[in-house]
Amino acid sequence: MSGLLSLLITALFALLLRKYVASRKKHLPYPPGPKPMPLIGNILDLPTDDVPSAYVEWAKKYKSSILHASALGSHIVVLNDVEDAIELFERRARIYSDRPEYPIRKLMGWDHNFALTRYGDEWRYCRKITQEHFRKEAVKNYHDVISQKVHAMLDGLLQSPNKFEHHNKMLSVSIPMKTMYGYDVESINDRCITVTDKSLLLGSPLFLPGASLINIFPILAFIPSWFPGASSRKIAAEVKQLTEEVIQAPMNWAKMRMVEGTAVPSLVTHFLEKKNTIGASAAEERAIGDVAYTVNGAASDTTISATGSFLYFMAVNHGIQKKAQREIDRVVGRNRLPDFSDRPTMPYLEAIYREVLRCRQPLDMGLPHCLTEDDHYKGYFIPKGTIVLGNIWAMTHDEKSYPEPFAFKPERFFDEKGDLNDDDRILAYGFGRRGCVGKHVASATLWLTFASILATFNIEKAKDDSGREIPISDEYQEFGFISHKTPFECSITPRSHGHRQLIEEVNLLNK
Numbered sequence: 001m002s003g004l005l006s007l008l009i010t011a012l013f014a015l016l017l018r019k020y021v022a023s024r025k026k027h028l029p030y031p032p033g034p035k036p037m038p039l040i041g042n043i044l045d046l047p048t049d050d051v052p053s054a055y056v057e058w059a060k061k062y063k064s065s066i067l068h069a070s071a072l073g074s075h076i077v078v079l080n081d082v083e084d085a086i087e088l089f090e091r092r093a094r095i096y097s098d099r100p101e102y103p104i105r106k107l108m109g110w111d112h113n114f115a116l117t118r119y120g121d122e123w124r125y126c127r128k129i130t131q132e133h134f135r136k137e138a139v140k141n142y143h144d145v146i147s148q149k150v151h152a153m154l155d156g157l158l159q160s161p162n163k164f165e166h167h168n169k170m171l172s173v174s175i176p177m178k179t180m181y182g183y184d185v186e187s188i189n190d191r192c193i194t195v196t197d198k199s200l201l202l203g204s205p206l207f208l209p210g211a212s213l214i215n216i217f218p219i220l221a222f223i224p225s226w227f228p229g230a231s232s233r234k235i236a237a238e239v240k241q242l243t244e245e246v247i248q249a250p251m252n253w254a255k256m257r258m259v260e261g262t263a264v265p266s267l268v269t270h271f272l273e274k275k276n277t278i279g280a281s282a283a284e285e286r287a288i289g290d291v292a293y294t295v296n297g298a299a300s301d302t303t304i305s306a307t308g309s310f311l312y313f314m315a316v317n318h319g320i321q322k323k324a325q326r327e328i329d330r331v332v333g334r335n336r337l338p339d340f341s342d343r344p345t346m347p348y349l350e351a352i353y354r355e356v357l358r359c360r361q362p363l364d365m366g367l368p369h370c371l372t373e374d375d376h377y378k379g380y381f382i383p384k385g386t387i388v389l390g391n392i393w394a395m396t397h398d399e400k401s402y403p404e405p406f407a408f409k410p411e412r413f414f415d416e417k418g419d420l421n422d423d424d425r426i427l428a429y430g431f432g433r434r435g436c437v438g439k440h441v442a443s444a445t446l447w448l449t450f451a452s453i454l455a456t457f458n459i460e461k462a463k464d465d466s467g468r469e470i471p472i473s474d475e476y477q478e479f480g481f482i483s484h485k486t487p488f489e490c491s492i493t494p495r496s497h498g499h500r501q502l503i504e505e506v507n508l509l510n511k
């Protein structure tokens with residue numbers, strides 16, 4: 001055993017040395033960043049806490065919005081400026097659209113998640129299916145499901161307002177489950193939710209760069225789990241089992257409903273029906289399962305995060321909430337709930353939607369892109385294989401583009417004439433060919449959720465026993481790639497008896 005150990009340590013050392021020697025070859029300089037240590041590079045410098053603002057501090061320190069760091073021979077470039085992100089991720093999309101290869105991904109079964117798949121045919125096939133289903137026009141097909149689930153959330157808030165996080169989760173999970181598989185999630189304890197949660201809880205920490213040594217030394221994927229650093233293989237195996245269930249169980253459920261003739265139209269049943277008439281290969285069936293699984297994961301946590309931010313911003317910005325409610329009352333009245341046809345006539349609500357996603361992005365560092373060829377930019381060298389991160393939070397908190405960037409101010413999206421300005425690109429959805437393919441679904445869901453909650457409820461800070469408001473901190477916490485508002489208390493009460501009745505009536509009709 002000790003012979004094998006020393007062989008492996010020698011192999012790891014040789015690998016590092018080769019990478020180190022290669023990195024010393026003459027070329028244009030890398031973008032500015034902290035000085036790397038021999039062999040281990042900047043592994044000790046990389047921020048792990050409040051990552052986006054740590055990179056803003058780096059930008060000030062190194063006087064550059066493009067930053068470079070290296071870790072054990074791998075290169076990382078961080079873009080803090082939107083112009084650089086557009087130039088590299090979009091104009092040079094051919095070479096900046098890959099995702100990094102983390103060996104742990106396959107071990108956990110997450111290679112079925114096409115948001116994390118390498119840039120190639122497999123990704124192209126899945127992206128094409130989702131693009132067809134989620135383009136702006138096609139999203140109208142989802143309006144009924146979205147409305148039904150948003151109305152159910154209002155009912156939940158009516159029954160148990162203190163459990164708003166629970167209702168938020170139900171909303172965000174139930175829309176993709178219904179649209180992908182035709183499955184109605186009945187409760188937060190539904191196995192499809194608990195298994196997904198467990199796989200994410202175990203798997204997300206391993207997936208972050210540097211979290212598992214397997215991500216740095218792929219060789220560890222092939223050696224026994226007793227070897228130091230390879231223990232994450234055990235956890236990965238458990239995650240893989242859970243992931244298989246997350247993919248297969250709802251697929252099998254949809255197939256059973258088709259056999260019984262009780263299937264509800266969904267992406268999966270639509271595909272399986274087509275398969276029955278014109279045929280499809282096992283690989284195509286696997287791909288559709290992967291698409292549905294990916295969408296399920298990509299849609300739920302991001303929507304939970306954005307809706308949580310909305311409730312927080314409303315609770316701490318009373319005047320803005322009242323202004324939005326006045327707009328809703330003017331356009332919608334008090335005898336019905338908002339619907340999608342109201343959207344173009346409610347600019348202030350539109351500005352609130354933009355401002356929520358400007359202030360807080362569910363993925364504040366986006367998802368990592370990866371460069372497939374050596375490149376030069378602004379006099380710097382960016383080697384093939386570099387992981388390129390867009391610091392979306394930095395781009396939306398740049399004082400020049402957004403004065404008073406830390407203030408929640410929907411008014412910033414209006415011009416001098418009082419019309420909505422043309423700053424309608426939501427950077428929170430990322431960039432280029434890997435940009436969020438579900439952004440129109442997300443936009444429709446968030447807009448209707450915000451409009452419906454504001455139309456019917458007042459959101460305020462909770463009060464303690466002596467009637468004093470309980471302050472809400474502005475803290476966020478990262479879970480995997482996703483940033484969530486830390487838990488907080490708030491009071492959510494119906495605006496009037498009429499609003500309560502309206503919610504009850506609408507939900508009765510939906511049943």
Ligand code: HEM
Pocket residue numbers: 114115116127130134294295298299300302303306361362363366367368369428429430431432433434435436437438439441442
């Ligand atoms: C507030 C809601 C959402 C936000 C902020 C968001 C944001 C993002 C971001 C930043 C990326 C990575 C972009 C990049 O690499 O540059 C992404 C990718 C993706 N999103 Fe979303 N997303 C949201 C909701 C959704 C929804 C509702 C769906 C599905 C209906 C979805 C499906 C996807 C998929 C499949 C990818 C991977 C795309 C690829 O790699 O080709 N997202 N999203």
